Amino acid sequence: MRKSKKEKHADLLRAHGLKMTPKRLQLLSILARIKRPLSAHEILKNWSQDGTDVVTLYRALEALTAASIVRRVNLQHGHADYELVTPGKHHHHLVCTDCGTIENIKGCPGDRTEKSVLRKSTRFSSIREHSFEFFGTCRACAA
Amino acid sequence: MRKSKKEKHADLLRAHGLKMTPKRLQLLSILARIKRPLSAHEILKNWSQDGTDVVTLYRALEALTAASIVRRVNLQHGHADYELVTPGKHHHHLVCTDCGTIENIKGCPGDRTEKSVLRKSTRFSSIREHSFEFFGTCRACAA
């Protein structure tokens, strides 16, 4: 690895005209370490040492989401979850409706589908994103 | 139409051991009339005459969702939306990120995909549902 993760994160922020702050680096570090969608609450639980106001976290998430550094996903949990965007590694999720466990699904059948959906649509002029999530029961909960 | 919608709704409730009440019939009537996912707030706005407590609505939605009469969907609006389940007419949605307009997408490429996802999964034993939603801009907002 030529650049440390921290340097890469700093580059990412600068590339989008966002200031590089300890809070934002900490946020990116947590999302990079725990490779699954996290709620604001879970992110704060993983915050090292210094407290951080929820407001600051929500605002950071908003800024990073707008810059497409972070992706906001909705897994029927009654709250939003956030994960790092990994360019070229677009993926979706499999969620256990019992315990909430999340498994990432590699690959995505959606890109081709997007075009096909747009062709059939009567009222839309463009499609930019899609969510494709699966819900079931994990082996642990089934047992 | 041999049976009125109201009679069909009553049958649906009875078939699931749920009591048939004016509130629930009103709820089903609204969902049947406005054929797109509605938030709890939107449903209450369409309530005719008599007031109904939000609690009652949420509890009715919960009961009907558990009975698979109603489906709960998440369209990145910061709240849940509800729509009638129409057996054999499984569909998904196209959402305008500007104005919130929703277009139903006929057909579903997901059923076959469910099996394929389950095969590739390492930790899940079953998949029961999926959400497949598209986000873009409608012609009106693009203009």
Next chain:
DNA sequence: CATATTAACGCAATAATATTGCATTTGCAA
């Protein structure tokens, strides 16, 4: 038709998630 049983409902309180306004601090460009 009367009535008992239990589900459904309404009200009040509260939880969980998220946002806004404003004063203060800090990153960073000049």
Next chain:
DNA sequence: TTGCAAATGCAATATTATTGCGTTAATATG
């Protein structure tokens, strides 16, 4: 090093959803 805009913290509040409990009403049964 200094000034300015962006970022942060605190307090207040909005929005969405849930829980407890006493009351009402749907329906099964006699």
